Amino acid sequence: MLTIRDITVRLGGRTILDQASATIPNGGKVGLIGRNGAGKSTLVKTVIGELEPDGGSVDLPRRARLGYIAQEAPSGTKTPFEAVLDGDTERTQLLAEAETCTDPNRLGDVHERLIAIDAYSAPARAARILVGLGFDEEMQGQPLDSFSGGWKMRVALAALLFSQPDVLLLDEPSNHLDIEATLWLESFLSSYPGTLIVISHERSLLNRVVDHICHLQNGKLTLYPGTYDSFERLRAERAAQAEAxxxxxxxxxxxxxxxxxxxxxxxxxxxxxxxxxxxxxxxxxxATLAEDPSMRFEFPSPDELRPPLVTLDMAAVGYEEGKPILRRLNLRIDPDDRIALLGRNGNGKTTLARLIARQLEPMEGETNFSPRIRIGYFTQYQVEELPEGSTPLELMTRAMPDKPPQAVRNQLGRFGFSGDRATSDTHTMSGGERARLALALVTRDAPHMLILDEPTNHLDVDAREALVQALNAYEGAVILVSHDRHMVELAADRLVLVDKGEARAYDGSMDDYIDFVLGRNQPKAEEPQRANEAKPARKSGAVAREELKALRRKVTEAETAMKRLQTRLAALDAALVDPASAKGDLKGLGLGAIGQKHTEVTEALDEAEMTWLEASEALDEVMGNG
Missing domain, CATH: 1.20.5 (Single alpha-helices involved in coiled-coils or other helix-helix interfaces)
Incomplete structure (x- = not known):
């Protein structure tokens, strides 16, 4: 077992870990969680010996091999396939020794060890891992220097997984992955034979992979049995007890x-x-759970526009003249649409998002935009490129030159930058704070449509939940590109699959898509002599599947609508109690107007609940008959 015993680490005069202790059982799969800046990466660096603690110790079983991804991405003329094979240093050394060894006894030991570590099936295993992480056969043979930084980090992850250390430590392993690769990684880790410690803010990963949650808070570690959902339930119970x-x-x-x-x-x-x-x-x-400004997300409500906001009619888009990445694009976006773009990285999701954001012109076909539309487009580049030596107040003032100081302050306050936080230097901000500031900047003019490309990469679990709630309360359209399935499931009610040079509506739920990616609902080959006999059965099966998909989609859409309406109703309830505290489009309204909106939302919620109930009963009946 791995024992962390009274670890204390001080950095820059600040105590990061304060006599932190935990015991990880052999073969345990532990999710290490905590707010951004809590010290999770510091703890992992201490465990692997990169940081010397000021006190305490880390005890490992004798000869246990630790595995951790280095910060430097691999580069050079090696191919991903070669780099992954080199990840198992013992195998590489033994194979080299087998070529030069002249001692028969030693040579026998070498070959015995090669068989023990399954060295001869290693190439097939390396290829499977690379395919799982998104590298097709052609990509596996290209030089590393031909890949972007994100793809190089995938190679580093593949090499680490291939080496199969006894204790595997992963720090946000899904940050450079798409949904498809994340699903494969979850499947791989859930059956990993060694001990696993993974820092992750992915709720789905923490629920599918781990059997313990190690919570780092105020420099201390607390180990909880179970998944993230069970940890959250326990935390909610404790918070309620403290509040009472x-x-x-x-x-x-x-x-x-x-x-x-x-x-x-x-x-x-x-x-x-x-x-x-x-x-x-x-x-x-x-003490109760204090309100954390990092949980603050509130998107300003746009003025109304008549639908559609955007239409694409047989459009094509790309970056090089005459070489479209996507063709035959037909899409309509209305003010109340919540669309998630699915598909592997490199298939064109960001290209489509940039076309909708008017950053790319169509090569063919037509794009039509509502004349007064305002679009807010968020990408990771905006987070990384925030100028250092500036403050949120300075950046927002420059972005809103025609607005009075109070309007600038109000926009910053919607994202937790009030008081001294508005004048803090961006250089001192965490990744999560920078992401909130970038979101505040792109929504400063109350856009009618938000396009969010991987908005959660720098956010912890609680901040992601706050962002989901803010998106559900937002009254404009949303286009979402995210590998966070929890966010997609709660914030999107339409799915568009970007694949093979096209973008088309995906007629199913996220559960259906996950099954599709994992190969659980692939069509099976039939014996030729039985093909004709099977046609009627196939036809009726296809009809049943379509009916099932339609009902699942209806249930999901109703659930999404209910969540959004419940959030809206809570805001209206608060405004009725205290009109002065009203926010967004409710600010300044009288009790009569607020009451009218309350009645409308209540009726809409009743209707959504009835739709959900009817669809759920129909779904249960269909599944029962199946």
Missing amino acids: AKASQEAQRKKLADYVARNSARASTAKQAQSRAKMLARMQPI
């Missing part, structure tokens, strides 16, 4: 203070009042 205890204490505090105020001046009760005053002074406040 705090409310009870506040009531007691108020009662004591009231007694002291009423009885201090009277001689007959002065001693009792003095005693209660001392009790009040000794009462330690109970």
Whole structure:
């Protein structure tokens, strides 16, 4: 087992880990989680010996091999296939020794060890791993220097997985992956024979792969059995208990203070009042979960536009003259659309997003945009290219030159940059803070459509959940490119598959798509002599599958609508209680107008719930008959 014993690490005068302890069982699969900046990467670097702790120790089984991806991506003229094979250094050394060894006894030992480590099937295993991570046969034979940084990091991950260390440590392994490669990685890790510690903010990965959650908070480690969902339920229960205890204490505090105020001046009760005053002074406040500004996402509501916002009619798009990447694009986007673009990296999702964002002109066909449309386009490049030496207030002021200072402050406040945070240097910001600032900048003019290309890469699990809620409350259209399936499932109600040079509607749910990617619903080959006999059965099976897909889609769409309407209803409830606290399009409205909106949303929610109930019952019936 791996034992982390009272580890303390101080960096730059700040205590990152404070006597942190945890025991990881042999073969355990542990998800290491915590807020951005909590010290997760610092802990992993301490475990692998890259950082010397100020106190404590890390104990590993004797001869246990640790595996961790280096920060430097591999490069040079080697191919991905060669780089992965070289990842198993023992195999490489033994094969070299087998070529030169002249001692028969030693040569026998070498070949025995090669057989023990399954060295001769290694090329096939290396190829399977590379295919799983998105490298086809042609790509496996190209030089590393021909790939982008993200693809090189995939090669580094493939080499590490191929080497099969006894203790595998992964830090955000899915950041450079698409949904398809992430699904393969989850399947690979769930059956990994060694011990696994993975830093991840992917809820789906943490639910499918790990059997323990190790939570790093305030420099301490707490190990919980189970998946992320079970950890979150326990955390919610503890938060509710703390909130109830705090409310009870506040009531007691108020009662004591009231007694002291009423009885201090009277001689007959002065001693009792003095005693209660001392009790009040000794009462330690109970801490609850403080509101974290990093959880703040609020997209400004756009003014209304008549549909459609965008139409593509047999459009083609690419980067080189005469060489379209995508052809025959037919797509209509309305103000209430929530569309997720699916497909492997390199198939053209970002190219399609840039066409819709008006950053690329069509090579063929037509694109039509609503005349007054405003589009907010978010990419990782905007996060990485935020100028250092500037503050959020300076950047937003430059981006909103015609707006008064209060409007600039309001936009920053929607994303957690209020007070001193608005004047902090971007150089000191975490990746999550920079991502929030980039989102604040691209939504400054209340766009009618948001295009988000991998918006979660720098966000922790809680921040991703806050972003999902903000997207569901947003009243414009959303185009989403993300490998975070949880976000796609909750924030999108239309799926578009970008594949083989085209983009077409995917008629199914995310569950259907996952089954498709994993090969669980691929058509099976039939024996020739039975093909004709099977046609009627195939036809009726296809009809049943289409009916099932339609019902699943209807259930999913109704669930998405219900979540969005429930979020809207909560905002309206709060505005009815305190109109001064109203935000977005509710700000400044009277109680009558707010009440009217409340009635409309309540009726819409009732209708969505009825639709969901009917579709769910129909789905249960179809599945039961199947």
